[in-house]
Amino acid sequence: MQIKVEHLTKRFNDVTAVDDFNKVFESGKLTALLGPSGCGKSTMLNMLAGILPVSEGKIYFDDEDVTDMPPQKRGVGLVFQNYALYPHMSVLENISFPLEIQKVNKDERHKKAIEMAKLVQIEQYLDRKPKELSGGQQQRVAIARALIKNPRLLLLDEPLSNLDARLRLEMREEIRRIQLETKVTTIFVTHDQEEAMSISDSIVLMRDGVLMQEAAPQELYDDPKHHFVANFLGNPPINNIQGYIDTDGCFMLSDKSAKIKIAIPTAKAGEKVILSIRPEAITIDDEDFDFKAQIVERYTMGKEELAILKVGSSEIRVYLSRDYDCKKGDIVNVKLRQKGVFLFDAASGKRL
Numbered sequence: 001m002q003i004k005v006e007h008l009t010k011r012f013n014d015v016t017a018v019d020d021f022n023k024v025f026e027s028g029k030l031t032a033l034l035g036p037s038g039c040g041k042s043t044m045l046n047m048l049a050g051i052l053p054v055s056e057g058k059i060y061f062d063d064e065d066v067t068d069m070p071p072q073k074r075g076v077g078l079v080f081q082n083y084a085l086y087p088h089m090s091v092l093e094n095i096s097f098p099l100e101i102q103k104v105n106k107d108e109r110h111k112k113a114i115e116m117a118k119l120v121q122i123e124q125y126l127d128r129k130p131k132e133l134s135g136g137q138q139q140r141v142a143i144a145r146a147l148i149k150n151p152r153l154l155l156l157d158e159p160l161s162n163l164d165a166r167l168r169l170e171m172r173e174e175i176r177r178i179q180l181e182t183k184v185t186t187i188f189v190t191h192d193q194e195e196a197m198s199i200s201d202s203i204v205l206m207r208d209g210v211l212m213q214e215a216a217p218q219e220l221y222d223d224p225k226h227h228f229v230a231n232f233l234g235n236p237p238i239n240n241i242q243g244y245i246d247t248d249g250c251f252m253l254s255d256k257s258a259k260i261k262i263a264i265p266t267a268k269a270g271e272k273v274i275l276s277i278r279p280e281a282i283t284i285d286d287e288d289f290d291f292k293a294q295i296v297e298r299y300t301m302g303k304e305e306l307a308i309l310k311v312g313s314s315e316i317r318v319y320l321s322r323d324y325d326c327k328k329g330d331i332v333n334v335k336l337r338q339k340g341v342f343l344f345d346a347a348s349g350k351r352l
């Protein structure tokens with residue numbers, strides 16, 4: 001089922017939590033709703049679920065206007081960060097509970113619950129109570145419970161936040177597998193860019209209730225339209241240098257401590273800009289280079305070989321293979337790649 005929101009807005013007194021949101025969530029796809037804490041992700045999800053009334057705008061499930069439809073009629077499955085399982089019920093009873101409310105007979109609801117337990121691979125724990133399960137297993141039960149009514153839409157609000165790092169990795173792959181198997185239209189809320197990048201067909205990035213950009217994960221990373229987007233994605237984070245465009249078209253650091261040759265023709269002389277460089281977007285090249293930099297530090301983190309380079313008064317963190325024969329203190333010639341180097345207007349944050 002396709003979800004469409006038009007001019008969707010939610011105000012709490014003086015806070016506009018969701019601000020004039022327009023978006024189509026594609027049928028059968030997993031969309032990540034990504035953004036920093038407090039940007040309005042949960043508010044958005046709760047309006048889709050019908051738990052929160054909208055202030056303005058419309059919500060459509062396919063062609064049906066569901067803006068004022070009560071939650072229980074929407075056919076939505078919900079999973080939250082805290083699994084909210086019933087502690088006194090077994091796994092089987094927890095999963096089948098939504099069908100009990102619908103007065104489905106016991107045999108049938110247990111049959112369906114076992115089917116769901118198999119889907120989320122928890123069928124060996126049917127008789128256990130939630131407290132006898134790990135966090136990851138509890139979240140599997142919560143997902144099975146959300147799926148048992150064959151929801152038209154699955155909404156997941158930071159479902160992995162309570163899990164430790166290794167389990168998060170495992171569970172996000174599981175959620176993706178379950179989503180691909182059931183093909184249920186899914187919206188997955190997270191503040192974790194890596195989680196969003198790894199799990200979704202498409203990412204919607206929000207800031208202060210506003211949709212900043214939506215795209216497939218790699219496209220959002222490769223082609224950010226706004227400085228906020230470039231900054232939010234990437235680990236190690238993108239490097240930002242403040243400056244302006246000089247009369248010769250080069251980038252000059254604000255304090256004139258260095259000049260960088262750039263091949264971005266859209267910027268006008270005198271314009272205040274931010275030059276943003278992804279850590280992987282440089283090479284060290286003797287012949288043809290864009291600027292000189294001093295190696296402040298070289299270090300290895302796991303398999304990653306990194307360096308801090310000093311460019312005028314700024315420092316940037318970049319990937320630098322140990323194959324390069326240079327050491328701390330050396331001055332090197334740095335070449336910028338085409339990909340992963342951006343200019344943003346310093347005032348508006350828009351990409352130039």
Ligand SMILES: Nc1ncnc2c1ncn2[C@@H]1O[C@H](COP(=O)(O)OP(=O)(O)O)[C@@H](O)[C@H]1O
Nearest residue numbers: 012015017035036037038039040041042043044
């Ligand atoms: N019930 C509420 N009453 C007042 N303000 C709220 C309420 N719920 C959320 N907000 C505010 O709305 C904004 C968005 O919150 P939320 O949707 O929970 O963000 P997120 O899920 O992205 O962290 C925040 O500023 C939050 O303080």
Ligand SMILES: [Mg+2]
Nearest residue numbers: 041042043157
């Ligand atoms: Mg939230």
